[in-house]
Amino acid sequence: MKHKFFFTFYSHLPYIIKILFYRLYLFFFFSNQLNKNKEKVKKIQGLNKSQKITLNLLSRYERSHDRFLSFLEGFLYDEINLVYKNFIDQSNTSIVFVSVINSPKWQIELQYQNLIKMGIDKFVYIDNGSPLETINFIKSKPNTLIYKVNTKYNSSKKNGWINRILQIECQKKYVLVLDSDESITFKNKEDVKLSIKEFISKYKISQFNSFMVDIYTNLNSSNKISSISDFNILPKYFDTKYTFGSWFTGNQILGGPKNRINEKLNINHTAKLTKVPLFYYGQEFIFMTHNPLPIKKNFSKKILVLVIHYQLIYSTDFSFNHKTTKGDYFNNGIEYKVFSNYKKEIIYNLLDYKDTLLLSSNYDFCKIKII
Secondary structure, eight states: OTTHHHHHHHHTSOHHHHHHHHHHHHHHHHHHHHHHHHHHHHHOOSOOHHHHHHHHHHHHHOOOHHHHHHHHIIIIISOEEEEEEEOOOOTTOOEEEEEEEOOOHHHHHHHHHHHHHHTOOEEEEEESSOOHHHHHHHHTSSSEEEEEEOSOOOHHHHHHHHHHHHHHHOTTSEEEEOOTTEEEEESSGGGTTSOHHHHHHHHOOSEEEEEEEEOBOSSOTTSOOOSHHHHHHSOOEEEOEEEEEEETTEEEEEEHHHHHHHHHTTOOOOOOOEEEEEEEOOSSOBOOSSSOBSSGGGGOOOOOEEEEEOHHHHOOHHHHHHHHTOSOSGGGGHHHHHHHHSHHHHHHHTTOOTTEEEOOSGGGGGGOEEO
């Protein structure tokens, strides 16, 4: 892969050297962009303390001024309205779930069923164009809130929306942030049956670093799934072997079916698997899709949580093509372009791998090895 050697080399450096290396990297190559970020923040009037902390922190790390401006729009200026609230007692809430959705009802229902079993207290949805039946399903459930944003989707704006809601709904709470095609499980066998509260209480850390495990099937996933029963009958597979490495903003896990396909097709792109879906939200924390800020906790090698990613099963040919026509996705949607252009080859080659395992229960994920 394009960055494989650097990932491996960088992973062996001491933590403090990694931080110093990254700061020098920003200073020599992106000082102009960072100065633009800082000047923009200085000109903004009327910021509260939490907003100032967030934007000052982001201005020191975001290498793209355009991404910074998109985050800023989502965080401060896009119209986000609370349109539904079925939640009263805030005092006993310990885990808050937050998700940006534009999804069919069955996906939200399936995810909701899984999260309720894990003991989530409060569900906050940021709706960006979901069907009415999805909204009605959420309204039928207790402890739910729906915020509505009509602005066109953009991955940086999405991060802005989420951080805005974190400041409103999640102060001094543990938070779980997932997309609608994601779920979580715990990597250690002894933890699989724990509630999420018991899990947090056991480890007592503020940031649970994780990575995405992509799930795929031996059937053509362009066959439309329209219900939970359709989803349940599909055979599901995942890769069991991954490699540990590091990048400027934190540790990275390499491997998985997307990176296997990129190698097979000689595409110089490394799919990012790292995520931090579960964390304690305090003032100096910015949620980002892959590596939150500040970066100092991103270098922990302890992986206790896995993000189970169903995109390769959920996505139809239309949705992959749809995402490749827009400039609003990270890295110009290169992963979507690969899967749109080579989907036929991918479907028939995903299982051509010795470390593929058929998924029968969450205990199977405990067989994943990171070397």
